[in-house]
Amino acid sequence: AQSVTQLDSHVSVSEGTPVLLRCNYSSSYSPSLFWYVQHPNKGLQLLLKYTSAATLVKGINGFEAEFKKSETSFHLTKPSAHMSDAAEYFCVVSDLGNTGFQKLVFGTGTRLLVSP
Amino acid sequence: GAGVSQSPRYKVAKRGQDVALRCDPISGHVSLFWYQQALGQGPEFLTYFQNEAQLDKSGLPSDRFFAERPEGSVSTLKIQRTQQEDSAVYLCASSLAAVASGNSPLHFGNGTRLTVT
Numbered sequence: 679a680q681s682v683t684q685l686d687s688h689v690s691v692s693e694g695t696p697v698l699l700r701c702n703y704s705s706s707y708s709p710s711l712f713w714y715v716q717h718p719n720k721g722l723q724l725l726l727k728y729t730s731a732a733t734l735v736k737g738i739n740g741f742e743a744e745f746k747k748s749e750t751s752f753h754l755t756k757p758s759a760h761m762s763d764a765a766e767y768f769c770v771v772s773d774l775g776n777t778g779f780q781k782l783v784f785g786t787g788t789r790l791l792v793s794p
Numbered sequence: 795g796a797g798v799s800q801s802p803r804y805k806v807a808k809r810g811q812d813v814a815l816r817c818d819p820i821s822g823h824v825s826l827f828w829y830q831q832a833l834g835q836g837p838e839f840l841t842y843f844q845n846e847a848q849l850d851k852s853g854l855p856s857d858r859f860f861a862e863r864p865e866g867s868v869s870t871l872k873i874q875r876t877q878q879e880d881s882a883v884y885l886c887a888s889s890l891a892a893v894a895s896g897n898s899p900l901h902f903g904n905g906t907r908l909t910v911t
Contacts, residue, residue: 768836
């Protein structure tokens with residue numbers, strides 16, 4: 679089964695400084711990987727996805743992630759944090775359900791705190 | 795709106811009560827998923843529908859949980875004889891594709907927060 683491990687439960691940064699949210703995956707085949715963001719009382723929103731094309735993936739709101747097979751990592755980065763980036767971030771790997779559909783397996787989440 | 799709609803937004807139930815949570819997916823979306831998100835955790839898969847067919851219910855935690863999608867659109871997640879450990883946010887998501895695809899994103903609703911007292 680596929681799984682992801684988010685290495686930090688909380689990350690605190692100052693506005694304007696870089697963001698790094700770490701994720702390692704475990705997969706028996708070439709995975710599809712995603713980052714989702716969840717703002718308080720809002721639905722989950724897709725930030726970006728990797729599906730075996732370019733290893734550097736650009737997403738919305740200036741976020742990007744790099745797939746590194748040798749390190750089994752898919753870390754999320756942003757050059758300069760904004761106050762509105764404060765939210766919960768989930769690293770996600772797709773798994774195949776028992777009838778071939780795409781089932782998402784979520785990490786435990788990283789809460790990003792941005793201070794002025 | 796064009797998004798996934800869930801109701802109620804909040805539900806408080808006394809232990810032992812039955813509850814029903816509703817999901818209106820995006821019109822025309824074939825696939826529908828239910829996820830359970832406990833406090834401080836990531837969402838966990840409960841069940842999957844392709845149109846009206848429930849193709850996977852392996853994530854349902856017990857036989858007190860039941861989901862249906864009789865006409866292939868609106869879905870209801872029912873929990874019988876609720877227990878305190880059922881307290882969580884229940885998320886519904888839909889996608890256009892009928893088969894596994896990394897190119898058909900899931901659209902999530904805002905969830906129903908269930909509190910069992």
